[in-house]
Amino acid sequence: MLMMFPTVYAPLLIFLSVLRAVGAETTDPLYLNFHNLYLDESLSLTPQNMTCHKNSSSTDISNGPNLLLPFNRTRIPSSSGSIYIQNYIKKYYKTNLTSPWNVEIDSFVEKNHTFTNLAFTLGGAASQYIVLAAHYDSKIEPEGFIGGIDSATPCAILMYISKFMDHFYLNSSSNIDANLANKDIGLKIVFFDGEEALKQWGPNDSIYGSKHLAKRWINNGVMEKVSLFVLLDLLGSADKSIIPSYFSSTNSNYRLLNDIENEFNSQFKSYNNTKYFNPQELRFQNFNRIVIEDDHIPFVENDVNVLHLIPVPFPKVWHTIDDNFHNLDQDNIKKWAIILTKFTLESLMGNPDQTYNSAFSSSNNTSE
Numbered sequence: 001m002l003m004m005f006p007t008v009y010a011p012l013l014i015f016l017s018v019l020r021a022v023g024a025e026t027t028d029p030l031y032l033n034f035h036n037l038y039l040d041e042s043l044s045l046t047p048q049n050m051t052c053h054k055n056s057s058s059t060d061i062s063n064g065p066n067l068l069l070p071f072n073r074t075r076i077p078s079s080s081g082s083i084y085i086q087n088y089i090k091k092y093y094k095t096n097l098t099s100p101w102n103v104e105i106d107s108f109v110e111k112n113h114t115f116t117n118l119a120f121t122l123g124g125a126a127s128q129y130i131v132l133a134a135h136y137d138s139k140i141e142p143e144g145f146i147g148g149i150d151s152a153t154p155c156a157i158l159m160y161i162s163k164f165m166d167h168f169y170l171n172s173s174s175n176i177d178a179n180l181a182n183k184d185i186g187l188k189i190v191f192f193d194g195e196e197a198l199k200q201w202g203p204n205d206s207i208y209g210s211k212h213l214a215k216r217w218i219n220n221g222v223m224e225k226v227s228l229f230v231l232l233d234l235l236g237s238a239d240k241s242i243i244p245s246y247f248s249s250t251n252s253n254y255r256l257l258n259d260i261e262n263e264f265n266s267q268f269k270s271y272n273n274t275k276y277f278n279p280q281e282l283r284f285q286n287f288n289r290i291v292i293e294d295d296h297i298p299f300v301e302n303d304v305n306v307l308h309l310i311p312v313p314f315p316k317v318w319h320t321i322d323d324n325f326h327n328l329d330q331d332n333i334k335k336w337a338i339i340l341t342k343f344t345l346e347s348l349m350g351n352p353d354q355t356y357n358s359a360f361s362s363s364n365n366t367s368e
């Protein structure tokens, strides 16, 4: 993505009861919960697996519990690394998750590259959707660029959130379709291809995937059903840059995330509790305006409510060879996973505390 200043561009409290064992001893089986069960294995940066894979086979798909390490490879559009990741993601939703995720494959050719967006939907009959998105492609230059924060980690977190929603619905009293139908809201998880420029960032050389999917969704009527579009980018480093509130239309969503983060920080003091959100940082006001070009732009242009989760200033490894898995921060990755699962659930279900508690206590019972 590109940042411009200034610009004329117009266009779980349950943490308390359920999550308190995260990062702590779990001697009481009642504290076993989703994050206790899955967070470490899903998003750990295992040192022995830290080698970078420049060349990868598109057939040998890792299907282990770790969702992050498979992204530790170059993912240039059309390359074998890109095909590998596409297959890995598709296989995950098809075989590792049990809810009826509907897959949408948006593939197209531009500038001699084949780009492929992947979108997965829960609640296909809903009249509105919350969309969570990140890009999975990596920059061509510098050679060997991995993009640990840009956007391997955001993609793995999206997969973790999907697993959480899967688990939540499976352990709810009614099935997933009934839950979503009752609220008349669905969830779409989107993995964009071609966010990065092929040569030099500009309006005609960037965000290939999001521009294409936006057009497709305008044509098939999905766009007008998107009630909230959340874009994750540059997350997972130890940098302490804040994420301001970029859009007035989603300032209430921003404040919800801020509340969830405050709750997390008060409960999990063992984490490096950087504050990412600050409700005073209103960057949509004229005197304080900032515009970042990223995959949300085609959606902003179509009047979609956008919540852009990207820190400023950008982390110092941004677009350098140092944006690799060695420079990811384990605590921050886990923190993002925890607060964004809660945010997703609250955004979909309103105040889910009761349901959430009962869902996880029933899962605790079955896991004992």
Ligand SMILES: [Zn+2]
Binding pocket: 001, 139, 150, 196, 319
């Ligand atoms: Zn980038």
